[in-house]
Amino acid sequence: MTERSTAGAGSGVGAAADPLRGRLTHARLFFWAQTVGLVVLLAVILTTPGFLAEPSILALLTTVSFIGCVAVGMTLITISGNIMSFALGATVGVTAMVFILAANWLGLGAGLLVGLVFGSLLTGLQGLLIGWVRANPIIVSIAALALIYGVTQAFSEKGTIYADPGTIPALVKGKIAGIPIEFIVFLLSVTIAQFILSFTRFGRNLFMVGSSFRAAEAVGVRTWRTITGAYLWAGFFTSLAAIMLAVRYDAANMDYGVAYDYDAIAAVLVGGTAIGGGHGSALRTFAGAMVIAAVQVMLLLKGLRQEWQYLAAGLIVLAVIVLQARGSGR
Amino acid sequence: MSVRLHLDDPHARPFIVLAACIILLAAIDGGHGRFLSFATAYSALQTFATISLVTLGLGLTMMIREFDLSVVGMYGMAGCIAVLTGTHHPWLGLGFGLGIGLTAGIVQGFIIVRLHLSSVGVTLGGLLVFVGIAFVLAESRSLPYDNLGVALLLNKRIGGVFSIRSVVALAFFAGAAAIFAWTRLGRDIIAIGSDRRASMTAGVKVDTLIVGIFAFSGFCAALSGVLLSYSLASASPAGLSDVIAPAAAGAILGGVSLGGGTGRPLGIAAGALTLAVLRSGLNAVGAPPFVNDIAMGAVLLAVAVLDGPYLARRLVGVRRMARRALGA
Numbered sequence: 001m002t003e004r005s006t007a008g009a010g011s012g013v014g015a016a017a018d019p020l021r022g023r024l025t026h027a028r029l030f031f032w033a034q035t036v037g038l039v040v041l042l043a044v045i046l047t048t049p050g051f052l053a054e055p056s057i058l059a060l061l062t063t064v065s066f067i068g069c070v071a072v073g074m075t076l077i078t079i080s081g082n083i084m085s086f087a088l089g090a091t092v093g094v095t096a097m098v099f100i101l102a103a104n105w106l107g108l109g110a111g112l113l114v115g116l117v118f119g120s121l122l123t124g125l126q127g128l129l130i131g132w133v134r135a136n137p138i139i140v141s142i143a144a145l146a147l148i149y150g151v152t153q154a155f156s157e158k159g160t161i162y163a164d165p166g167t168i169p170a171l172v173k174g175k176i177a178g179i180p181i182e183f184i185v186f187l188l189s190v191t192i193a194q195f196i197l198s199f200t201r202f203g204r205n206l207f208m209v210g211s212s213f214r215a216a217e218a219v220g221v222r223t224w225r226t227i228t229g230a231y232l233w234a235g236f237f238t239s240l241a242a243i244m245l246a247v248r249y250d251a252a253n254m255d256y257g258v259a260y261d262y263d264a265i266a267a268v269l270v271g272g273t274a275i276g277g278g279h280g281s282a283l284r285t286f287a288g289a290m291v292i293a294a295v296q297v298m299l300l301l302k303g304l305r306q307e308w309q310y311l312a313a314g315l316i317v318l319a320v321i322v323l324q325a326r327g328s329g330r
Numbered sequence: 331m332s333v334r335l336h337l338d339d340p341h342a343r344p345f346i347v348l349a350a351c352i353i354l355l356a357a358i359d360g361g362h363g364r365f366l367s368f369a370t371a372y373s374a375l376q377t378f379a380t381i382s383l384v385t386l387g388l389g390l391t392m393m394i395r396e397f398d399l400s401v402v403g404m405y406g407m408a409g410c411i412a413v414l415t416g417t418h419h420p421w422l423g424l425g426f427g428l429g430i431g432l433t434a435g436i437v438q439g440f441i442i443v444r445l446h447l448s449s450v451g452v453t454l455g456g457l458l459v460f461v462g463i464a465f466v467l468a469e470s471r472s473l474p475y476d477n478l479g480v481a482l483l484l485n486k487r488i489g490g491v492f493s494i495r496s497v498v499a500l501a502f503f504a505g506a507a508a509i510f511a512w513t514r515l516g517r518d519i520i521a522i523g524s525d526r527r528a529s530m531t532a533g534v535k536v537d538t539l540i541v542g543i544f545a546f547s548g549f550c551a552a553l554s555g556v557l558l559s560y561s562l563a564s565a566s567p568a569g570l571s572d573v574i575a576p577a578a579a580g581a582i583l584g585g586v587s588l589g590g591g592t593g594r595p596l597g598i599a600a601g602a603l604t605l606a607v608l609r610s611g612l613n614a615v616g617a618p619p620f621v622n623d624i625a626m627g628a629v630l631l632a633v634a635v636l637d638g639p640y641l642a643r644r645l646v647g648v649r650r651m652a653r654r655a656l657g658a
Contacts, residue, residue: 083450086574129631133638136588138397138450139578143630146575150623262458275451307470311462318455322441 034272034320038287045294048301056297058180062248064293065182068286069241070260071267072186072193073123073234075285079197080230081210081277082130082137084265087144088123088238092257094152095119095242100161100252108168112243119239120232122148127231131224152254160253168247182244186286189237193282202229211278266317267292275321292316344584344600351604355611364614371491374603374610379495381576382602383502383554387547389581389598394522394543395590396449400438401551402574403460404431406567408552409559410467413475416560420480424556431552432545434460439544443537449544464567472566475559484561495557502550506595516594519543523590579626580605588637 070088077085098118103111126144129135176184197203205226208216216223241260246252271288273280295316296309359365384401391398408427416423438456442449467473475481484494492500510516521529522536530536559565584601586593609622635641 083448084454129635129638133635133641133644135634135638139582139588139630139634142575142578143627143634146579146623146627146630148627150620150625150627153620153623154618262461265454266458275454276448305466305469307462307465307468310465311459314455314458314460314462317458318452321447321451321455322445 031272034323038271038291041291042287042294045291045298048298056301060293060297061183062180064289065180065186066241066245067260067263067267067293068186068289069189069237069244070257071264071285071289072189072282073237074261074264074268075193075271075273075280075282076197076206076230076234076237077137078265078268078273078275079210079277079280080206080227081213082227082230083275083277084261084268085123085126085137085141085144085231085234086261087126087141087148088234088264089257089260089262090145090148090152090254091119091122091235091238092242092245092260093252093254094148095122095239096246096252096256097152097156097161097254099239099243099246100163103167104164108172111167115243115246116236116239119242120235123235123238124228124232127228127234128224130231131227149254160251163246163250168250172247182248185240185244189240190282190286193233193237196233197281202226206230207278209278263292263313266313269317269320272320272324274324341585341594341597344597344604347583348600348604348607351607351611355607355615359611359615362615364616365611367614368490370610370614372487372493373613374606375491375496376485376493377606377609378603379493379499380554380558381573381580381605382499382599383550384573384577385580385584385602386503386506386595386598387550388577389584389586389593389601390519390543391449391547392581392586392588393519393590393593394540395526396442396540396544398438398453398544398547399450399574400434400453400456400460401547401577403457403464404434404548404551405555405558405573406565407460407464407467408555409565410464410473410567412556413473413559413565414467417475417477420477420560423560427552427556428549431548431550431555433548435545435548436541438548439541442544443540461567468565468567470567472564475563475565477560478563480560481563484557495561498553498557500599502553503595503599507599510595515539520591520593523592525591575626575630576602576605579630582633583629588634589639 070092074084074088077083095115095118099111099115101111102114105111106114122144126140130137130140172181174181197206205216205221206229208219208221209223209226213223216226242252242256245256267289268280268285269275269288270292271280271284271286273284273288292313295312299308299312300306355365364370384405388398388401408431411430412423412427414423415426434456438449438452441447441452487493488497518529518534518539521532521534522539526536555565580602581593581598582588582601583604584593584598586598586601605626608625612621612625613619
């Protein structure tokens with residue numbers, strides 16, 4: 001199922017990344033066309049009347065941060081050649097609940113730590129199965145989705161867990177220099193992920209595993225470690241989103257992450273990370289998330305109902321997937 | 331001897347699992363008559379009607395080593411379309427729903443074949459578009475279906491345990507099984523899944539078949555969506571989205587391997603029926619609803635790991651390590 005796409009994307013990227021030839025291949029052309037497209041789109045949006053009014057901008061920055069963090073995590077999974085995970089949305093819900101429980105019991109700092117470790121391990125474990133025995137990533141994530149919902153239902157009867165009054169100080173819900181804290185965390189996540197991808201050995205291995213699994217094995221990359229690492233980090237960034245949601249609402253339930261997996265993969269693909277793996281970046285995902293969010297706000301400002309956002313996101317993703325294929329010359 | 335032969339036959343496995351589930355649930359029930367009753371059989375068949383056609387469509391795409399994610403979106407979208415257009419003329423709503431399912435499947439199949447794209451990517455795009463259309467049509471709320479006569483008719487019991495919905499689903503499986511048994515189509519589909527290049531060389535019309543299977547998958551998802559919305563007398567763009575896990579689990583339980591090239595329609599029917607019996611049976615014996623989710627997730631996870639191409643290699647490594655540790 002995935003082999004064909006991986007092999008295809010691998011050859012396309014290989015051709016594009018050959019600096020000796022310096023030729024403007026299809027793939028590179030498309031890459032730049034997409035970048036220019038994103039910039040033009042952003043310019044159009046920013047000049048829409050009313051868009052730069054402060055309330056709409058601040059609302060945009062906060063909502064984009066939750067999905068954005070999940071999307072940064074999803075980027076690593078997509079680059080590793082495992083397409084996407086359907087369990088990240090459920091992970092947001094369950095991690096938010098674990099965070100609130102731990103914070104009520106042990107205090108905010110310990111709650112943070114427990115939440116981050118829990119979310120990372122939960123997703124990392126799926127990565128271990130996928131990397132170690134090469135289990136099908138789509139099926140593993142669907143299984144994890146069902147298991148997470150089932151186990152959570154078994155443990156929480158009431159559905160919503162509330163934070164004890166005073167557990168989460170108002171300080172962490174504020175703004176720094178007029179920017180919502182959520183957005184600063186999102187920016188930090190993008191920076192960390194981009195650093196990992198660009199400047200570490202793990203990042204280099206990740207691209208190699210994603211673009212050609214066999215080649216990575218042949219040169220001695222321990223592929224299972226790389227894939228497990230990608231999922232661990234994906235879980236880490238997803239937990240950040242979960243904790244921010246819990247902090248914002250002083251509560252947690254399983255509805256928090258619903259549909260985040262789809263929103264996240266949309267941001268990843270619109271940014272230009274290849275669905276076949278081996279190609280992409282966290283910065284592109286940042287751009288993708290901002291563009292989708294900006295389009296949604298613009299639709300609202302133009303008076304279109306909220307539902308059109310979903311359709312717009314879907315059409316953009318479909319267009320990007322089809323255009324990517326044409327761009328890579330296949 | 332003969333029993334062992336049967337157990338080894340991969341095509342018999344789905345039926346053995348189904349039988350084991352029924353025996354297990356009957357044992358748990360312990361003669362209270364809660365499980366082995368007409369009511370439970372009827373409710374199991376209703377669940378079967380809800381999930382089995384999606385399972386058949388998805389299972390066929392898995393048999394040719396593809397994966398149709400868009401069934402989830404199609405399910406909800408077709409339901410919304412049918413409810414909106416079919417209040418006075420239910421057949422018209424059904425026609426619209428099925429037509430759109432078929433068309434969307436063909437379009438997706440064409441994109442996959444012509445552009446040599448991975449089906450997961452294309453159908454992911456399709457999924458997001460269908461969900462978007464469903465939300466736009468339904469204006470983000472659940473749509474009521476005012477023709478209650480149709481709802482009652484669809485759910486009316488026939489012969490104690492059947493309903494029109496479950497009879498339709500069973501008829502589809504019978505038809506698919508007949509096609510697999512008596513025409514070349516079944517063998518061609520298996521061939522595409524086993525070795526696409528070889529089957530192309532052997533003269534199988536690979537591209538046409540792939541488009542056809544995606545069309546069939548879209549059609550099946552649309553049909554189950556329309557029938558479910560009619561029988562619930564409402565459609566909702568989001569509420570029906572938890573269908574992908576049962577569909578994938580049903581296909582896998584039904585003997586469709588993740589690597590493609592195996593599976594039979596009747597096996598898929600047995601897989602979907604196993605899930606339906608589990609859900610209704612656990613409900614009948616008073617188990618909480620989460621048991622069903624956990625069981626389904628565990629089955630999917632187990633199959634994913636057992637199907638992992640590196641499992642054998644890793645086990646050899648573990649054994650070697652254990653031997654070394656014991657030797658030292």
